[in-house]
Amino acid sequence: MPTMRLHKFLAVCGVCSRRRAEEYILAGRVSVNGQKVRIMGSSVDPETDAVLFDGTPLEEPRSHVTIALHKPKGYVTSCRHPGDKIVLDLIEIDRRVYPIGRLDKDSTGLVLLTDDGQLHLALSHPSFDHEKEYRVRVRRPAPDRDLERLAHGVVLDGKKTRPAYIERVSDKEFVIILKEGRNRQIRRMVQSVENEVTSLHRLRVGPVALGELPEGRWRYLTEDENRALRKSAASPRKTAPPPQAP
Structure with missing residues (x-):
């Protein structure tokens, strides 16, 4: 699956707006595959990467079931x-x-x-x-x-x-x-x-x-x-x- 900017992924998952997502990333509240990410512009693969916000796993809403x-x-x-x-x-x-x-x-x-x-x-x-x-x-x-x-x-x-x-x-x-x-x-x-x-x-x-x-x-x-x-x-x-x- 194509990668997606991390701040966009947070917004797609309903966590917050993209702008607020950038603040959360800089604050160290987001981790990818067990590592906190504080670098703006980071990308994730929603199918393979484990993304957590404040310790809670995030999943992209399913387009299909x-x-x-x-x-x-x-x-x-x-x-x-x-x-x-x-x-x-x-x-x-x-x-x-x-x-x-x-x-x-x-x-x-x-x-x-x-x-x-x-x-x-x-x-x-x-x-x-x-x-x-x-x-x-x-x-x-x-x-x-x-x-x-x-x-x-x-x-x-x-x-x-x-x-x-x-x-x-x-x-x-x-x-x-x-x-x-x-x-x-x-x-x-x-x-x-x-x-x-x-x-x-x-x-x-x-x-x-x-x-x-x-x-x-x-x-x-x-x-x-x-x-x-x-x-x-x-x-x-x-x-x-x-x-x-x-």
Whole structure:
């Protein structure tokens, strides 16, 4: 992000006018990255520099917002779907946000939503090589050979899925990390080894984890999460597959 003059940053954050900000800087009331700044004309990067006024962290007002939602079962990841409950019904916010990608109606877990069109496009594009982590429960015990097949890739619609990381949790449960997002991919992959998904829960999207967020609740991404997500969206596609495990 472009740098900004420190006195302007204080004004943008609502601390004071630019002229008064200069007085505060000269008085040593402003620190940047742990160091007091008394030099006029200093610049900061609002995305990476930690600016404090009288010991209180300052943040530039967000021009865009990105939020994390814990989607319950039965909600459609869409802005409009007549006859169904949609994820936007769960969010009370004064901005119009849009889901990034999809999580099918019967699945639960993390959904990201944003009002930033460019970020939405970057994260939704097939070339965005980010990880998505899920906890999967299946109807019948899954032998090692089936998990190995899923990890190495199975053919769906004439095209083999990319290698995936899989870690067993129990005889009927495992964690899978994908780097692609075909329609109902995990359910169809499990069907290809003659089993059935009974529970599908998304734990993570890229650098953002669901954590302890209660079902049906949402939160704003932290500054660290926002930075990491935007950095990953701007990164070129990686060609190396994730590690494989039975």
